[in-house]
Amino acid sequence: MxxxxxxxxxxxxxxxxxxxxxxxxxxxxxxxxxxxxxxxxxxxxxxxxxxxxxTGMEQIAEAVAIDGFGELADVIRAARSHGGAGNGTTLTLVARAYLDFARDNPAVYAAMFTRATTLRFAAEDTPPELTAAFAELRQAIGVVGDQQDADTLTEVFWAALHGLVTLGGTGRLRPDYDPDRLRLLVNQFS
Structure with missing residues (x-):
């Protein structure tokens, strides 16, 4: 053996x-x-x-993406744990950590979100790393979400963060206004 x-x-x-x-x-x-x-x-x-x-490059990129989701979950968890008592503070730290992760790991982020893959969210075969990343975001949103549908609210927050990453990364947003956009986003959710 x-x-x-x-x-x-x-x-x-x-x-x-x-x-x-x-x-x-x-x-x-x-x-x-x-x-x-x-x-x-x-x-x-x-x-x-x-x-x-x-079987090929697609599957290799998917493996990189799965690792990336695990790392993103860790980054968000760490940001949440440093959030302190203020709900807006926690959400700001989580959003900043997400944006920093995407900026610091552009190829991993691309594998996670922009390359074509067979990875699926919210399905029986969703890899646990994807579920963990969503769950960490949901935890942060759940603190500020009151009685609203936390899953849907999390999806909207995630979509907004992804939009900031994508538009900012392609130079379609004014770079000097990153802090203002982040503050506005967090204020909408807290």
């Missing part, structure tokens, strides 16, 4: 290496630069080894 355990660990390590390397390449050069050929060269394994773990 020890040999089988070692093989499983090695397989998991190779899978992790593929995901980590794809993420680093995407962050450095964009997703268009990440191909199975370049990836196999970078990690020093043949392309067939990659295909033993993933």
């Amino acid at each position: 020890a040999i089988e355990d070692r093989r499983q660990r090695e397989r998991a390590d190779r899978r992790r290496l593929i995901i980590t390397t794809a993420r680093k390449m995407a962050e450095a050069e964009g997703w268009d630069a990440v191909t199975t050929r370049r990836l196999s060269t970078e990690i020093e394994y043949s392309q067939p080894v990659l295909y033993k773990h993933f």
